[in-house]
Amino acid sequence: MLFFSPWIFAFEPGAASQNAYVCGIIIAVLSIAALAAFAVWEEWLNLIVGLWVLVSPWVLGFAATQAMSVHVVIGVLVAVLAAIELWIMHQNPPRLSANR
Numbered sequence: 850m851l852f853f854s855p856w857i858f859a860f861e862p863g864a865a866s867q868n869a870y871v872c873g874i875i876i877a878v879l880s881i882a883a884l885a886a887f888a889v890w891e892e893w894l895n896l897i898v899g900l901w902v903l904v905s906p907w908v909l910g911f912a913a914t915q916a917m918s919v920h921v922v923i924g925v926l927v928a929v930l931a932a933i934e935l936w937i938m939h940q941n942p943p944r945l946s947a948n949r
Contacts, residue, residue, distance in 0.1 A: 850873075850923060851869050851872055851873035851876060851902065851919070851920075851923045852869065852870055852873025852874060852877065853873070854869050854873075854916075854919045854923070855869050855870065855916075858915050858916070858919055860914075860915070860916045860919075861911075861914075861916070863911070864909040864910065864911055865906070865909070865911040865914065865916035865917075865920070866916075868902075868905050868909060868920070869916070869919070869920070872898055872901065872902050872905075875894075875898050876895065876898055876899075876902075876927060879891050879894055879895050879898070880895070883895075889935070889938060892931045892934045892935050892938070893931075893935070895927060895928075895930075895931035895934075896927075896928055896931035896932055896935065898927065899923075899924050899925070899926070899927030899928030899929075899930075899931055900924065900928050901924070902920050902923055902924030902927060902928075903920070903921055903924030903925055903928060904924075905920055905924075906920050906921065
């Protein structure tokens, strides 16, 4: 969704659009990697990217725009989902099985 948001919401060209493209691709790649073979580091990276998307409107200077609203909502969703996944993994770590 983040990758396509510049076209859907008609962002101005510049930092908001570029950030949406790059972060959208990173989130998609990490999510596909997690589906292929789960690793805790993928969730940590998703959490970091989600937090970056959340704060990027202020850091990159596109606050008070529609692009800011999209970035904040998607950043919160990605960060919260990654944090929940990390919390679940911490509560119930996967069991290693020995196939002999």
